[in-house]
Amino acid sequence: MFNQEQLNAIDTTIKSHLIDSGVENVIYIDMAGNSITQHDNGNSNLDYMAFAALAAGNFAAVDAMAKLIGESEFSLLFHKGEKSSIHFSKVTEDTILITMFPKSISLGIVRLKVSKVVTEIKEICSA
Amino acid sequence: MALVNVKTKEVKVKIVYYGPGRGGKTTNLEYINNTYRDQIKSEMVSLKTQDDRTLFFDFLPFDIGRIKGFKVIIQLYTVPGQVKYNATRRLVLKGVDGIVFVADIQKFQRKRNIESLNQLYENLKTHNLDLFDLPLVMQYNKVDLRNKGEDSIPTKILQQDLNSVLRVPAFEASALGGGNVMKTLKKIISMTLASIQDQLF
Numbered sequence: 139m140f141n142q143e144q145l146n147a148i149d150t151t152i153k154s155h156l157i158d159s160g161v162e163n164v165i166y167i168d169m170a171g172n173s174i175t176q177h178d179n180g181n182s183n184l185d186y187m188a189f190a191a192l193a194a195g196n197f198a199a200v201d202a203m204a205k206l207i208g209e210s211e212f213s214l215l216f217h218k219g220e221k222s223s224i225h226f227s228k229v230t231e232d233t234i235l236i237t238m239f240p241k242s243i244s245l246g247i248v249r250l251k252v253s254k255v256v257t258e259i260k261e262i263c264s265a
Numbered sequence: 266m267a268l269v270n271v272k273t274k275e276v277k278v279k280i281v282y283y284g285p286g287r288g289g290k291t292t293n294l295e296y297i298n299n300t301y302r303d304q305i306k307s308e309m310v311s312l313k314t315q316d317d318r319t320l321f322f323d324f325l326p327f328d329i330g331r332i333k334g335f336k337v338i339i340q341l342y343t344v345p346g347q348v349k350y351n352a353t354r355r356l357v358l359k360g361v362d363g364i365v366f367v368a369d370i371q372k373f374q375r376k377r378n379i380e381s382l383n384q385l386y387e388n389l390k391t392h393n394l395d396l397f398d399l400p401l402v403m404q405y406n407k408v409d410l411r412n413k414g415e416d417s418i419p420t421k422i423l424q425q426d427l428n429s430v431l432r433v434p435a436f437e438a439s440a441l442g443g444g445n446v447m448k449t450l451k452k453i454i455s456m457t458l459a460s461i462q463d464q465l466f
């Protein structure tokens with residue numbers, strides 16, 4: 139469970155590194171499918187609760203597939219769409235960061251920014 | 266474990282409807298969704314096969330108001346009942362706070378009810394959870410078929426088969442017509458909230 143300071147710090151890092159870089163939505167969820175925090179660029183009508191449940195299921199299914207082929211995990215997932223794409227990154231054992239971004243932003247930039255956010259959230263959690 | 270967000274003042278509770286295939290788990294959620302559509306803000310999500318069987322899960326979230334300043338959001342899930350989908354069932358149980366076991370009272374389902382309950386126990390163990398410690402409600406579904414003369418298992422036998430050791434609240438129900446669907450839901454919500462209240466408030 140996160141305390142208020144941790145949640146504030148997580149919100150700040152997501153906003154400054156991802157939302158301010160032009161991504162559409164960022165959702166930080168737990169593996170049970172609960173959204174811990176969510177942010178958007180102001181132009182989104184996403185059903186966060188349904189999205190979090192589906193995303194956790196998706197990640198868990200891929201994780202189970204990894205184990206079947208002898209991988210300990212696939213820590214990164216990426217779905218490419220025509221207008222928007224979705225990037226999943228495992229943060230801690232129990233949490234995932236999901237970033238939705240338009241085609242005007244490259245996957246490389248998103249990976250770089252997500253990696254920064256993941257590092258910062260890990261620091262926030264261990265502080 | 267329920268997710269408590271101290272910043273947004275929200276508590277999210279996960280309740281899973283578990284049981285053998287074609288037992289009425291999805292029908293329970295559909296009844297709740299149709300009956301309380303006006304009060305439920307989100308759409309029900311169903312991941313199903315082409316022949317309308319649950320493939321991954323159904324998902325229905327709704328809020329039940331505030332308790333001590335926290336908005337309580339109940340998230341209902343079903344598991345796929347078909348035997349071959351056990352790996353998926355295990356995934357859906359991750360983070361579960363309360364369980365409704367939906368048994369099918371039709372005679373030919375007797376063995377499958379028992380097998381499904383045993384598998385639930387084993388699946389929970391993989392998440393380090395004990396069925397005996399979790400809020401659980403039994404629902405004996407399809408009692409309407411008794412009136413139609415279908416071969417069914419008497420409730421006394423169902424209690425012996427499934428509930429003689431667990432001794433949890435049990436309801437006879439008819440999910441298709443809504444009989445005792447809400448009673449089951451209210452019971453599991455109250456039991457689940459009682460079990461997590463120390464953690465929450």
